[in-house]
Amino acid sequence: MNRPRGRPARGQGLTAEAILDAALALLDEGGEAALSMRALATRLGVTPMSLYHHVADRAALLAALSERIYGGVLDGAPDDAPAEPALRALLLRYYDAVGRHPALTLAIFAEPAAFAGATLRITAQLEALLAGLTPQFAPWRDILVDHAHGSGLALSAARDAAQAKDLRRRHEEALDLLLGQLRATGKHG
Amino acid sequence: MNRPRGRPARGQGLTAEAILDAALALLDEGGEAALSMRALATRLGVTPMSLYHHVADRAALLAALSERIYGGVLDGAPDDAPAEPALRALLLRYYDAVGRHPALTLAIFAEPAAFAGATLRITAQLEALLAGLTPQFAPWRDILVDHAHGSGLALSAARDAAQAKDLRRRHEEALDLLLGQLRATGKHG
DNA sequence: ACCTGAACACCGTTCAAGT
DNA sequence: ACCTGAACACCGTTCAAGT
Numbered sequence: 001m002n003r004p005r006g007r008p009a010r011g012q013g014l015t016a017e018a019i020l021d022a023a024l025a026l027l028d029e030g031g032e033a034a035l036s037m038r039a040l041a042t043r044l045g046v047t048p049m050s051l052y053h054h055v056a057d058r059a060a061l062l063a064a065l066s067e068r069i070y071g072g073v074l075d076g077a078p079d080d081a082p083a084e085p086a087l088r089a090l091l092l093r094y095y096d097a098v099g100r101h102p103a104l105t106l107a108i109f110a111e112p113a114a115f116a117g118a119t120l121r122i123t124a125q126l127e128a129l130l131a132g133l134t135p136q137f138a139p140w141r142d143i144l145v146d147h148a149h150g151s152g153l154a155l156s157a158a159r160d161a162a163q164a165k166d167l168r169r170r171h172e173e174a175l176d177l178l179l180g181q182l183r184a185t186g187k188h189g
Numbered sequence: 190m191n192r193p194r195g196r197p198a199r200g201q202g203l204t205a206e207a208i209l210d211a212a213l214a215l216l217d218e219g220g221e222a223a224l225s226m227r228a229l230a231t232r233l234g235v236t237p238m239s240l241y242h243h244v245a246d247r248a249a250l251l252a253a254l255s256e257r258i259y260g261g262v263l264d265g266a267p268d269d270a271p272a273e274p275a276l277r278a279l280l281l282r283y284y285d286a287v288g289r290h291p292a293l294t295l296a297i298f299a300e301p302a303a304f305a306g307a308t309l310r311i312t313a314q315l316e317a318l319l320a321g322l323t324p325q326f327a328p329w330r331d332i333l334v335d336h337a338h339g340s341g342l343a344l345s346a347a348r349d350a351a352q353a354k355d356l357r358r359r360h361e362e363a364l365d366l367l368l369g370q371l372r373a374t375g376k377h378g
Numbered sequence: 379a380c381c382t383g384a385a386c387a388c389c390g391t392t393c394a395a396g397t
Numbered sequence: 398a399c400c401t402g403a404a405c406a407c408c409g410t411t412c413a414a415g416t
Contacts, residue, residue, distance in 0.1 A: 013379095013380065013381080014380080014381085031299060032299060036407085036408060036409080037408080037409060037410080038407080038408065038409080039408095046381080046382095047381075047382060047383075048408095048409080048410085049381075049382070049383085049410080049411085049412095050380075050381055050382080052409095052410075052411090053379080053380055053381075054380095057409075057410075058409070058410095103299075106295065106298055106299050109295055109298075109342065110220065110221060110292075110295050112346070136366070138359070139359070139362060139363035139366050142336070142339065142340060142343075142363055143332070143336055143363060143366075143367065145339065146335045146336045146338065146339025146340060147331070147332055147335045147336070149335065149338070149339055150331065150334065150335025150338055150339065151331060151335060153298065154331075157301070170327070170328070173328060174328035174331055174332060177325070177328050177332075177374075178332065181370040181373075181374075184370075184373075185366075185370075202398095202399070202400080203399080203400085225388085225389060225390080226389080226390060226391080227388080227389065227390080228389095235400080235401095236400075236401060236402075237389095237390080237391085238391080238392085238393095238400075238401070238402085239399075239400055239401080241390095241391075241392090242398080242399055242400075243399095246390075246391075247390070247391095
């Protein structure tokens with residue numbers, strides 16, 4: 001394509017924000033394979049190399065997306081709420097984040113470098129809440145996180161919105177089953 | 190490279206077996222990114238195109254690997270054993286398969302076509318065993334499978350064999366915690 | 379500072395040709 | 398039947414050059 005080279009005349013050039021928006025859209029639409037630096041550049045109407053002025057490389061792009069999506073999971077959580085409803089709400093927000101962006105989640109699983117920021121903070125918050133409910137917080141932390149992951153990823157196989165809603169309802173029931181067990185264990189364990 | 194072209198003189202040419210062995214080794218050593226058709230061909234001392242006479246494409250290769258690894262999980266399970274120990278043994282064999290080949294597991298997650306054979310049979314067997322233990326088999330099936338996945342994948346972050354062993358012990362404890370809850374639920378639920 | 383084209387070392391897969 | 402080289406349409410990333 002014959003695009004003018006050099007810096008564009010006006011100030012509205014490429015931004016990290018716009019790159020992340022487009023990258024997330026590619027990921028959501030076509031899975032990890034669809035998110036290539038070249039496809040991303042094409043979608044933004046730019047050459048692939050322009051991207052490297054705003055993100056270090058593809059791994060950093062995934063890490064930034066992880067921060068954007070999973071960072072939001074911890075926002076808006078009142079810290080004066082009782083532990084159990086707070087735990088339940090946090091887990092459902094996490095499940096929803098996984099379910100909305102399964103390809104991102106899978107990509108992060110394979111990219112240990114992206115497993116640094118928001119996901120660790122979520123785990124820490126989870127542990128803090130669990131510590132107030134049961135002495136055995138480590139196994140419960142794993143069980144609950146794994147369940148959110150697996151159940152959220154399964155959401156991507158839903159045929160339509162109705163089935164997705166049904167899956168979410170069943171996830172919520174299973175979560176309540178687990179939280180009921182946790183409550184029983186916490187009391188006499 | 191100057192390799193003789195055409196069919197090799199003796200009968201010991203490339204086999205699907207040898208391709209799967211090498212593919213699994215690449216996957217285990219370097220993750221999904223390391224398993225390219227070209228790297229696989231190089232490791233086997235062959236041109237990339239030779240592979241296509243034995244496997245349809247990369248997706249079929251992953252599906253065949255899935256069948257090899259997860260097919261073994263169901264083998265050697267006596268069907269006259271009581272449901273609970275049979276369930277426990279099946280889940281631990283599944284966990285071990287995931288833990289031994291995390292990259293394969295992750296690759297299959299992203300490749301819906303590979304989610305056909307052995308994994309579905311494992312789920313079916315799990316459901317059959319659970320049906321004898323609790324009326325609520327669907328949520329427990331999800332909880333137990335998700336836990337095996339998550340915990341097995343976490344195994345790949347272990348620094349050494351000692352830590353891996355410790356993680357496995359903790360997984361087993363968490364599994365027994367869940368099975369204890371399941372037993373309690375089954376009785377009065 | 380930010381964008382460009384050209385280049386390098388890769389991919390998966392198809393095709394026509396060898397034996 | 399099974400292997401080959403050449404080709405096509407892709408990758409991520411680096412570099413030197415433009416404005």
